[in-house]
Amino acid sequence: MLRFHKLALAACVALIGLQNQVLAEDAVVAKVGDLTITQSELDLAVANLDPQLSQLPDEQKKVAALSGAIDVKLLAGTAVGEGLKDDPEYQRRMAYIADRELHNLYFKKHVVDAVTDAEVKARYEKEIAALPKQEEVRARHILVKTEEEAKDIIKQLDAGKDFVELAKEKSTDPNKSEGGDLGYFTKGRMVPEFEEAAFAMEKGTYSKTPIKTQFGYHVIKVEDKREAAPPTLEEVGPQVRQLVMRDKYLEIIEKAKAEKKVEIVDEALRKGYEDVNKQQEEQPQQ
Incomplete structure (x- = not known):
């Protein structure tokens, strides 16, 4: 049910935004006989264009919307002349629209404008305060195709070779130019095998055995571990x-x-x- 209310809420906010847009400007942009098409009506027509036309450049969208608005005015004027304003279907639709707009005005006053x-x-x-504490890790990695390559890299690290330099030289990952730096990440961001290894390691250590994932074989170095900061x-x-x-x-x-x-x-x-x-x-x- 909350999902339904969220959708209703989003729709109300969108409609209110559109209403504010309509009220902001009301210059006449076209005349159809004794009827006029205002800027606000054109804005409504643009907002209600067929989704297939939404990718058009702005000026083309305006032209398409204006063409449709002119058609609407032409037939609407004719419909009034035929007395269709008294048609029961028209009356039902107008009653529903009136209720909806009153709902939207009330929503704006008592919900949107009422939030401080x-x-x-x-x-x-x-x-x-209700968020669970999360640990995050900053790690580097060297990605290679074979287990033998990964084992050789570990031997070079054991011998004192610099991890960053090895990453730049050996890694097949696009971030090799940054020394394999992955930045900080929390659980759920990496593939399971990589995540499990990284979070099990201590700060400042590198993996002593290759870590196999769907991407290949990784050698991981954990640069830092800390509590993840909540969003501001x-x-x-x-x-x-x-x-x-x-x-x-x-x-x-x-x-x-x-x-x-x-x-x-x-x-x-x-x-x-x-x-x-x-x-x-x-x-x-x-």
Whole structure:
């Protein structure tokens, strides 16, 4: 259920952004009889172009969108003349759109605009405190094709040869020019065999036997081991803000459900609705 709410939340944010864009500029860009096409309408038409046209250059997208908007105005004006504004299907669609836009305005006021920087910071600190501590390793490696080559490199290291120089000379990995430096990495970033060997080694040591992976044979040197630093608020601020917005949205929805009884007539739909709501209630807060 949280996935559904995340999708709804993302859609609401996108729609609100589009509304703000529409209100920002409203110059007339074309006239169709007595009707006009404004810049805001053209922006909407561009935003709703067929995905196949989304790769066009900006100016071509505008032209394609304007062409479609002109077609819409031409037939819309004709439809009004035929009295189609009184058509039940049109009325149903307009009622749905009106409800959706009211929902979006309420969402913007009570969710998007209601989230404060202090709330985001507090949620960030809560999330960081709940993160498990992770060790990270900084390592270098020399990658070769055969086990014999790897064993020979280990012999040269035992004899005092410099690891960086050997990496530049012998490694087949693209990072050989950096002396095989892989930087810092946490568990889950490397293939299992490489990861297991690197995290089992002590700082300053190199592997005494070749490490075989799908890429070939590795000789690994661990340069450093430390506790991984958590992401900063600046790095994850937008994601944390989304979490705060999600919680506000869910709180508003639950309050509205408590105040207004929801009745679903179709039995299958009712059961499905109840099931996803039950899953949401059982899922722990994140």
